[in-house]
Amino acid sequence: MAFHLRNSRKSPLSASTQVHKFLAGDGGRLSLFAAELHSLVHGQDTPLRWRGVQREQVDVSSLAIDVNSVHTDSEFESDIKNESASAEFEANLKEVERVCKVIDEMFALDRNMEAVLDECGINLNHKLVLCVLQRFNHARKPAFRFFRWAGDRPGFSHDSTTYNAMMNILGKTKQFETLVSLLEEMGEKGLLTMETFTICIKVFAVAKERKKGVAIVDLMKKYNFKVGIETVNCLLDALGRAKLAKEAQTLFEKLEHTFAPNLKTYTILINGWCT
Template sequence: MAGSAPSYALEVRDAGSGAGEKEEFSEGKCGFLMVALCPCLVVFIIILIVVSIVLMVMGCRSFSNVPNGNSETEDESDECGGVPEDDDECTESVDPKEVERVSKVIEDLFASDRNMEAVLDQCDVDLSHALVLAVLSRCRHAWKPSFRFFCWAGQKPDYAHDSRAYNSMMSILGKTRQFESMVVMLEEMGKKGLLTMETFVVAIRAFAAAREMKKAVGIFELMKRYDFKAGIDTFNCLLDGLARAKLGKEAQTLFEKMKDRFPPVLKTYSILLAGWCKVKNLLEAGKVWNEIVDKGLKPDIVAHNTMLEGLLMGKRRSEAIKLFELMKSKGPSPNVRSYTILIRDLCKGNKMEEAVGYFDEMLAAGCKPDAAVYTCLIVGFGNQKKMDTVYGLLKEMKEKGCPPDSRTYNALIKLMTNRNMPDDAAMIYKKMIQRGFEPTIHTYNMMMKSYFRSRKYSMGYAVWEEMGKKGICPDDNSYTVFIGGLISQGRPEEACKHIEEMINKGMKAPQLDYNKFVADFSRAGKPDILFELAQKMKFSGKFEVSNVFARWAEMMKKRVKIRNPDQTPQRRF
């Protein structure tokens, strides 16, 4: 290591190709951090480019009621594409109309506080595992109605939940941090003999994502009680959960404690490597790399790409390029992911000539480009307002049999919405549907937010309606955006109704502009609306909702006092 202050210049040893040979890459710095999505600035310019192209390629200017047109959509996107959506898919066939019917009953009756279960009993629902999984998937962001439906279905005489249904419900509870119910369900599965390895993985990941390390380890140790053998794969899952939750130090500590019990493999070290990179601890990441080599393991392409990404994120491009060249000469040979990592960084730095150089080199090396690497270049050139080049790349993608994927469309929509061009985002959305790609909830949230920001409220509501038609269950962010739009338009009563609905579903209270919310009611002659709502909810037995409104009321009261402090009387002499 070099010099004074903590230096991250470590001796990174490469396991060379010769027998027992170790190659030193002395200037390598092991700081790797998983590269994030292309920055928002990219959006700014690319949009201008795409807009023109999109207007040529797609003339559909409507969301639900916007006129259709003929244009071909130009596909530009963030390098990393859209936000992944974790839909639980079921391979069994299920009638979508039946899923829609059951889901509508749950949504309507749960919201109106009527006896949902009694109505479901009268609906003559033909329960199947596929139907239950589909309904849970649709309602996965709202744990309370999902859980009530799950309990109702489990009590039906001609139906019994299987492991998949239990795991799906556990995943919903885990992601909404209903840990007590999740653990009770795990124990119930144990009594019924329905536990699978996936059950433990779901629970471990849920606790790890919440940064509950001790509880995650507790689930791991619980496997023995149910005669499940905890092997290196499960241990790796535990470490991966901690690493993803930015608990790299805790993952390393656990690894040191249990490595004799679970002898590590290359994947184990790669997980630790990524974990240290996530918390930007380049020094510890370097130690893990060197331990890989010391143990006689040869870092594979995954480990090399992780290091390459980390060096670039650590602003050590020269070292990253040296590592990249070492990969070409010593192996493992760079793959399309390796080139994408490097090209993306160059595009972000507006070094497009170098980026194109590496792209050409990739083609010459026989690596087939994918949508992600093309998107990097599109974003980079878009950022430089080189619209002709962008259009040429989009055309080339289609000609080379590498059409835009769903991530590309989502990224393009993001570019449009960030530039406050929701109508153009709607065009891309329509083209996305035509091409057979399913939008994610993130897609709808982006468009809805953009319409509300542009004060096109009717179109924002149309997006909300479209979500319902497509069977997309609104998440916390969807509600927050929609309620914020209602408040902005001066429709506080409707906003209040959806706040209540949101909290009743078990979601967190939205972060909103409550000043505007209260001001609107004040103008309507209801200055104490939050206190009134708190009392109303309390008398209805909805204590959780009541507490939320009461808390907001107190916050507003304090703000008023701060703005208008009581003036102390002047002393008279």
């Protein structure tokens, strides 16, 4: 077994037990190794056996080895991966900053933002797109232009997560027509998820557009999504949080014969009236 001296997050008790079992497992030879390891841990340049210490003089159990500095090979590999991920994160962050700067400057000057982005040599990936959209979470126009530009780049295509991020922005800025258009676009590409419909339901509930919220439930059926009591609960909850308890009650009465309500359904309705 190889040991490396390094900071570790291992439990001192378990690590100590492992170290002493290892050191005590082969009599004098390992005792001498323990003494040398002890001298290195505590900054003594010359190993003990070079300074005339006999093997039988070493008491393994009394060694003050700092078990917090013991690291296994697998943990070193994990550290390398973590450092690599950290470096990748920093690189992506710099790229996000560069893209956002271009969008800010070009959009403010009413310049051809897309042409400048084309010349930047951006290495597009879904994480970068999500980060940029998050930065422009309340700025629908530049966000949507960037979203469309990214979708047209060779070698890149939006997935459900980037579409849903854009849907969130459109919902917050009440761009309902574009929102529904994007939903249908996702349907054509087979990218719709339950999160997509949840976003739309909540958006229309907050905007006090109950009928449009119900229409989203109908769209779920169109795209072969199972509409069950959890979907209904989501819609009722969204209406209740939007202080539309009366609308939620009306919807419940309309749908209660279609879906068997559960405990969560009644809890949501009560919370809606109490909000």
